[in-house]
Amino acid sequence: MKPLDSLELLDFACAMADAAGAVILPHFRVAIAVEDKGGAHGYDPVTVADRAAEEVIRARIAARHPDHGIRGEEHGWEKGSSACTWVVDPIDGTRSFIMGQLHWATLIALHDGTRPVVGVVHQPYVGESFVAAAGHPAEWRRGSERRVLRTRACAGVTDAIVATTDPRHFRTPRQLAAYGAVTDGARLVRYGGDCYCYAQLAMGLTDVVIETGLQAYDVQALIPLIEAAGGAISDWAGGACDEGGDVLACGDPALHAVLLARIAAAIRG
Numbered sequence: 001m002k003p004l005d006s007l008e009l010l011d012f013a014c015a016m017a018d019a020a021g022a023v024i025l026p027h028f029r030v031a032i033a034v035e036d037k038g039g040a041h042g043y044d045p046v047t048v049a050d051r052a053a054e055e056v057i058r059a060r061i062a063a064r065h066p067d068h069g070i071r072g073e074e075h076g077w078e079k080g081s082s083a084c085t086w087v088v089d090p091i092d093g094t095r096s097f098i099m100g101q102l103h104w105a106t107l108i109a110l111h112d113g114t115r116p117v118v119g120v121v122h123q124p125y126v127g128e129s130f131v132a133a134a135g136h137p138a139e140w141r142r143g144s145e146r147r148v149l150r151t152r153a154c155a156g157v158t159d160a161i162v163a164t165t166d167p168r169h170f171r172t173p174r175q176l177a178a179y180g181a182v183t184d185g186a187r188l189v190r191y192g193g194d195c196y197c198y199a200q201l202a203m204g205l206t207d208v209v210i211e212t213g214l215q216a217y218d219v220q221a222l223i224p225l226i227e228a229a230g231g232a233i234s235d236w237a238g239g240a241c242d243e244g245g246d247v248l249a250c251g252d253p254a255l256h257a258v259l260l261a262r263i264a265a266a267i268r269g
Helices: 003-027 048-064 094-099 173-183 195-202 222-228 253-268
Strands: 069-072 076-078 085-092 105-111 116-123 128-133 139-142 145-148 161-164 188-191 208-214 232-234 245-250
Touching: 003 048, 003 085, 003 105, 003 116, 003 128, 048 069, 048 085, 085 094, 105 195, 105 222, 116 195, 116 222, 128 222, 161 173, 161 195, 173 208, 173 245, 173 253, 195 208, 195 222, 195 245, 222 232, 232 253, 245 253
Parallel strands: 069 085, 161 188, 161 208
Antiparallel strands: 069 076, 085 105, 105 116, 116 128, 128 139, 139 145, 208 245, 232 245
16 A cells, blocks of 8 residues: 555545544533443443444545445445455444543544555544554544654563453463563553553553464554554464454564563463
8 A cells, every 4th residue: 555545545534534533522520321332341331422423434435435345343344346445433432431431532543455554533522633644653542632652661560551452351271371470570651541542552652562362453443553653463472463352562663572572471471
């Protein structure tokens, strides 16, 4: 994909995120019905705002790029005739959304058949976006303001701020071993950020994010953002994490390598 194409597609993704935000905001910090779609697998809330926002995004993709596939959290996967697939989480952080907290955003990614090449994290209540396109710097945007995003260096675990959405997600012996390998000795561990953990890492305010049990729509928009900002993101074995699962992101690629080794050693026992 040519850089010009990726920028055009990024602009399109940002416009879709804005449209989704206009649908979402009337439902924020008001009484709203919440459905639990998780069942026996744990609480997984969804609202009319989630579903309506994804429908807006899907309609725009179908009109502008009818050959592209669409893979969304709320309405499933429609494969296209081209290699390109849009991967959408209309509200990442629905738990925060229904509580009136701010750690939620619309996630939109474009996967070109090989990797995610466009990523948008958009928080409409705050009015800020974290965006990236292949071959270009990651940016923070708010209105006409723009700032290039860069991760920060981190010498070691003892200097690191580590973030995860919920430590209770780490349940099995393997997951607990990996979590301990990353968090033991860390300077600070913070919880509850969802996609904002990764945005703060791209801003150079957090050093490590460790997660488990993610889906493709939870992570694909974040991959180009972290990489374009200078960080590293992978599964716990150092492989691609496009499909979610176990994810480790670090602002400093050298620390990422150290933590992968620590995770491997901890899992081996």
